[in-house]
Amino acid sequence: MKTRAVLLQNHGKLVITERELTIGDSEVLVKTEYASICGTDKNIFLGTVSQEHFSMEMHGKGNPLYSNREVPKMPFWIGHEGGGTVVEVGSKVSEFKKGDKVMSFGWSGTYADYFVSPVQNLELVPEGLDMKIASLGEPTGCAMFSALNSGVNLGDTVVIIGTGFAGLVMTQAVKKKGAYKVIAVDMSDEKLKIASNIGADVIINASSENVINRILEETNMKGADVVIEAAGTENSMNTATSVLKHNGIFVLYSYITKPITLNIGRWHDDSFEIRTTCLVHHTENERHVWVPWVLRPLVLGQIDLLPLITHEFKLENVEKAFETVCNNEDAVKVMLIP
Ligand SMILES: [Zn+2]
CATH class of the missing domain: 3.90.180.10 (Medium-chain alcohol dehydrogenases, catalytic domain)
Structure with a gap:
């Protein structure tokens, strides 16, 4: 046809x-x-x-x-x-x-x-x-898979760098998972406005504020329990590295399409737990199992x-x-x- x-x-x-x-x-x-x-x-x-x-x-x-x-x-x-x-x-x-x-x-x-x-x-x-x-379903499933596997727990402070579609799905999801404080970082005021409407407690515009200083202030100089990197740039990766607490969870969501320079000394020194959370790069058989589970909160109306x-x-x-x-x-x- x-x-x-x-x-x-x-x-x-x-x-x-x-x-x-x-x-x-x-x-x-x-x-x-x-x-x-x-x-x-x-x-x-x-x-x-x-x-x-x-x-x-x-x-x-x-x-x-x-x-x-x-x-x-x-x-x-x-x-x-x-x-x-x-x-x-x-x-x-x-x-x-x-x-x-x-x-x-x-x-x-x-x-x-x-x-x-x-x-x-x-x-x-x-x-x-x-x-x-x-x-x-595909972009949402990927973002939900990441949020559900992010290790975010009741009481955590979570930083989400990048409030595109995935970052905004994750903003809602980690707040609903019990995060105490969700800090969203982006360069667009409009996107940050959406973030704050759907669950972010703190929004930071990276083009007008010092992101690292502000996150240190917001976490009483302790750093975030979990950082989700969803912007995919050299700068965002290095910022994520600089705001995570000792032994924190570093969630890699982005698909980075070119070589970048990372300062990863802290990954070792502060013993980060590194999680890559990509649903679509599991095998198809695994994906069939995950998809109904990651979309369940949407069916139940918990994510908008x-x-x-x-x-x-x-x-x-x-x-x-x-x-x-x-x-x-x-x-x-x-x-x-x-
Ligand atoms: Zn896609």
């Missing part, structure tokens, strides 16, 4: 065009209800994820321990976040049936009226979850995503949507509606 879909012809150049879809034996055809744009889409759009990162000459090339990640080749059917209804399944598919509501967890070209996905890149929408929220959806565009305005993601630093989650 044919569908309308967004093709990234080259970095910075998107077109809406016709795409021929065929459904393989282990694939599923989905009618898109909502899709959304995340930082990785932006990086691919701009061309800021380099092959150099994926196969760093000295360490990664030919090293079997490195995850097999490749830079998408142009032209590329862009879009990995989204959800919709199953309209047809391949002959060997037993996991899904026509009419099922599903969420995308892989690169299937979700910026389209219809997309085809291999079975292993889909998850069933948990019962009771609204489709708009469920379409954000609606304040995080700052922009919605019709699919035909995809260029405007990307312009917003790239240039409007107050944009949190930008959605595309076919």
